[in-house]
Amino acid sequence: MTLSSLDPSLALPPDPSLVQLLTPDGRRVTHPDYADGLSADDVRGLYRDLVLSRRIDAEGTALTRQGELGLWAPLVGQEAAQVGAGRAMRPQDMAFPTYREHGLAWTRGVDPVSLLGLFRGGDHGGWDPAEHGFALYAIVLGAQTLHAVGYAMGAVRDGAVGREDGTAVLACFGDGASSQGDVNEALVWAGVQRSPVVFLCQNNQWGISTPTSAQTRTPLYHRAEGFGFPGVRVDGNDVLATYAVVRDALDRARRGDGPTLVEAWTYRVGPHTTSDDPGRYRPADEVESWRARDPLARVRLLLEREGTGPEFFAEVDAEADDLAARIRKACVEMPDPDPLEAFDHVFVEQTPELVRQRDEHAAYLAGFDA
Amino acid sequence: MTLSSLDPSLALPPDPSLVQLLTPDGRRVTHPDYADGLSADDVRGLYRDLVLSRRIDAEGTALTRQGELGLWAPLVGQEAAQVGAGRAMRPQDMAFPTYREHGLAWTRGVDPVSLLGLFRGGDHGGWDPAEHGFALYAIVLGAQTLHAVGYAMGAVRDGAVGREDGTAVLACFGDGASSQGDVNEALVWAGVQRSPVVFLCQNNQWGISTPTSAQTRTPLYHRAEGFGFPGVRVDGNDVLATYAVVRDALDRARRGDGPTLVEAWTYRVGPHTTSDDPGRYRPADEVESWRARDPLARVRLLLEREGTGPEFFAEVDAEADDLAARIRKACVEMPDPDPLEAFDHVFVEQTPELVRQRDEHAAYLAGFDA
Amino acid sequence: MTAVATEVATGTVTLAKALNLGLDAALAADPRVVLMGEDIGQLGGVFRVTDGLQERYGADRVVDTPLGESGIVGTAIGLAMRGYRPVCEIQFDGFVYPAFDQIVSQLAKLHFRSRGRVRMPVTIRIPYGGGIGAVEHHSESPEAYFVHTAGLKVVSCATPADAHVMVQQAVASDDPVVLLEPKRRYWDKGELTPVQESLWQARVVRPGTDCTLLAYGPMVRTCLDAATASELDLEVVDLRSLSPLDLDTVVQSVRRTGRCVVVHEASRTLGTGAELAARLTEELFYELEAPVLRVTGFDLPYPPARMEEHHLPDLDRVLHAVDRAMGF
Amino acid sequence: MTAVATEVATGTVTLAKALNLGLDAALAADPRVVLMGEDIGQLGGVFRVTDGLQERYGADRVVDTPLGESGIVGTAIGLAMRGYRPVCEIQFDGFVYPAFDQIVSQLAKLHFRSRGRVRMPVTIRIPYGGGIGAVEHHSESPEAYFVHTAGLKVVSCATPADAHVMVQQAVASDDPVVLLEPKRRYWDKGELTPVQESLWQARVVRPGTDCTLLAYGPMVRTCLDAATASELDLEVVDLRSLSPLDLDTVVQSVRRTGRCVVVHEASRTLGTGAELAARLTEELFYELEAPVLRVTGFDLPYPPARMEEHHLPDLDRVLHAVDRAMGF
């Protein structure tokens, strides 16, 4: 027996059952089970989301290089998986993201500026989860998938599940996180309770330096069957297919037909984070081969072929420039956190000990002024 | 959407793919993939194991009623699953049991008396795991399955895997424990490393009061596929089938062909433990229907039909009586643990603090004598 | 914070039954209270603390979960995000560790992380402690892990009256509360008398002048027994809340007596006694007549049941420590 | 206990490199040493502590694991049962909690449970502490959880020389050792001088007469800086081992100075400072001139990075506490 199990060359080949509606060269293809049903306007909307998501991400990376952020987790390459899934959601739905869901956040109406605080070190998440149907970012791998199932249990108890306009929950995780106990417990719970949860696994082929082949030898979407619900693999670089597959799964969920595992087959084109050096563990030609499957290019090709003129693309680019400028400005102007305020956020009902520690620290700080 | 997921009436029906070689009425049947290949003598040996295992168990329950043990976890009903699996193991193999594996312990040559200390409160496990290829009992559900995979990683590194006489590992867990993160992480690790591990899930239909239908809506053995290795369901009340299926899986493992999940379909005829009151949660007729599938009766029917005379059965019964008497005697004579010795077992390299605490306690105890 | 029933049923009940009545009241008071745990439904929990509640409130509100503690706490967090007030039962102390990440990294932090936007009114009930002759993992005292964790509140009840009210207060709290239930006292009986204290207050359960015995949960009765047996005039304080600590009450008591012995079942090193000793010495440096002494479980993994009478503090060991304190 | 190389490479190296050299030596010394963790192979770990080791010793001995901490520690336990000496890397402090059950209920107990038959020579390496401006879960100080757990040994290194030797001693120990690596000091440089102490001994790193500063890991340098800046004559003790505590060395120091300030990044309540304060007061009740004071992280979940300069003890806060101690 050899111990080659962790050899990255074992990377899984794309499954023939990969759902695709738009080829890398921008041609629509049909699928027996899925259709996006989107108008040309809708597709333009998705294109805009893709461009803006990529731009938000580029700003994150740039601001880190400039020392304005401590870290950034780039989404580049995964725009279609996130935009497709996010646009498939309805306002009443709730998403539980990882730390890389900037495109999904965009579709949920979260101001990109409020994503920065976490990476700048100003806060641990600057948006209101309830307002946007978008939970705080989660860093401990997989923990959020159980929160998603619990939230779904609440939706069921509220009577908000079991009809066409019901509520569904999106639980995000990565190929690497699929190995965590919590993710698998979430699959157990969702399976047995038929929870209205769509598990969205963005298989971007890597978990930092660990290839997906070190997490599993069978396609990840197969995992679902063993927990009693369907799994499907979609071309995560195809925004139309991701949209169609996730919408279908969310609609099943909201109707009360139980969970689905959607594996979005995509690629982390950038480093794991701005602190990472992927050159140490993966070949450049792998990255190049995935760039050829770029999620934005194919939508643009489609739109151009179907008659969208250059003004539209120029408009979107201009909007991206404005957004980028706004993000940059807001970032550098972001105030540092008030050191004393933190003591008041530990509990709803404040404790004497924290009051004491806060007061002591206030007095200590005051000593420097004196 | 209804919330009926936890309704015990959803208990899964036996799967048609259940492997069986001996019917409840004692007739041999053939199976396309499995044959036990056992001689009449071998079957008599298994019958003896079944009877003695049941007797060990009965003594455990009786000693608890008499106040000699604090608790007992009865195996009654699961003798075939354990004896079949245990006899399929080879001396070089290692088993990682739960807390109910008294029949498996018997097949590994563990003196039944040494099982009692844990339940009597004299120790946490009285046998040497290395000597018997049988780890200590594990109470925290599922934790031991990861130990099994780690042990198997060691066997691989020792060069003890990848040949006909290689080493294989048996990892036991229950239907209830299948929901724990650790069990699923063990499946991940074993799958990706093609570890020489056979996961033996004794699905005895209940985890205390929780029916298997509250852990999964799909047969448990299906879980394996999603982790990249085969699963099989065997009639766990059929010692011949369990033997054949587990032997086959262990041999695959020792040859280096990777893990298997064996779901032994069986029933916990007794209470969860001697403290449990199953009358509160399960119908008596369910128990009765399973008694009709008794794992011992069918072997006896087979042996009788094939010519084994009454002397043999009388001999086995006499041996069981002797064993029971020996267990009882050893139990009541078991000395209480030395309170000071415990301080010396925390570490290999003793610490000054523990010496201090031991000495203080010794002095304190001496104060009573003075 | 939802209302807590102040009226109580009368009569003498066991501590387990008092908890049962308290949970019943909590379920009745607020439709968003959901109980979840292993075997808590038809079986009523292995200690019968939830007996009859599933029948009364249905399987959606008294939920038999799959067997996974991380799943129990993790989904409770999600339920809380949706506006529910989950009450998790961990079957035994030794089985809380698989849920540790969800408790320490998620539950304890979410209010802080969200700057108060996300509330976590989750109660985690844990039958804890030894003394019942159980097999391993069934007698642990994990309180120090939770007390050290910023963002959690930790309380323990010692009597049926407190159990009845404290469980309701814990459920009504908008912060996450770990409620440690002294399992060896589940069968102790007492009146359900009204409780004056808030959930976070300690109580002097026996006034005295010579030395203060500080205890909580199962050790309160042990200390009361010791005080009764002693020829000295011992004061016994039931801490009730371990986090936050009601330092005022404790300091006042020790200021009066000048001496203090802390008693708990958990291991000595970094058990809650360490914090109490450190704090009391800071506050009463010139007033203490003796160092704060500790009577605790040893620094052993919980030993086999037939050794637990040695491991667990009892009346004699408490009095032995009092003698040492008086000797300073 | 396998041999520890006493000869050391010469020259000035970073603490991270010292660990790397120590692990290299441990792998070379004993073929049963196996490193396991997330991204420790080709990447060399996110801090490059295992850089080059997979290349040198192969993927069977430097194992890139699936991403699951319970799996890492759980399989390490199994490997130890088969006679190996696994060294687990937990990528960051905040990710150790999913492995908590395996560490606390399994690893810490197996030698005791088996009455010494099963040995657990497992090392768990954890880069810990704050001060590097990281996002949440990357700056935690979880040591108190492990120090409170009977059956674990817990050590922390503060200098390259110690890092180099202590990691080898930890790997060579037949008991489970949690090695806490001060990640903000990974880039500190120092000579790999020989180390006299055993793994369990504290060291007076700066003698002084007025007050003892007790620290470990990242705070040793902070205390040395404070001592240098102070006009008082401060003694600095590097605890090195948190469990077992080298109480002899600590007591001797505080007996000499009469005053003590304990400094750590972990939250105050039930942080290791609590145990030290309790023990020192027990041992030196009549000799202490002031109560043992603590300078620690506040009782907050670890705050956002731009607040950490407030949260973490620094030179000024240490000296402020020394002033308070001198004021008694």
Ligand SMILES: Cc1ncc(C[n+]2csc(CCOP(=O)(O)OP(=O)(O)O)c2C)c(N)n1
């Ligand atoms: C419990 C836990 N362990 C380790 C880490 C450190 N870590 C952060 S991201 C990451 C890789 C995750 O890979 P994947 O799930 O595929 O997500 P991706 O980063 O590719 O989006 C690791 C190991 C963590 N955040 N949480």
Ligand SMILES: Cc1ncc(C[n+]2csc(CCOP(=O)(O)OP(=O)(O)O)c2C)c(N)n1
């Ligand atoms: C982590 C953990 N949680 C809870 C328990 C309490 N407990 C002991 S046995 C049991 C049921 C286990 O059911 P199953 O895995 O089917 O095994 P069986 O008892 O049927 O053999 C439970 C919940 C435990 N031992 N460990």
Ligand SMILES: [Mg+2]
């Ligand atoms: Mg990934």
Ligand SMILES: [Mg+2]
């Ligand atoms: Mg079962």
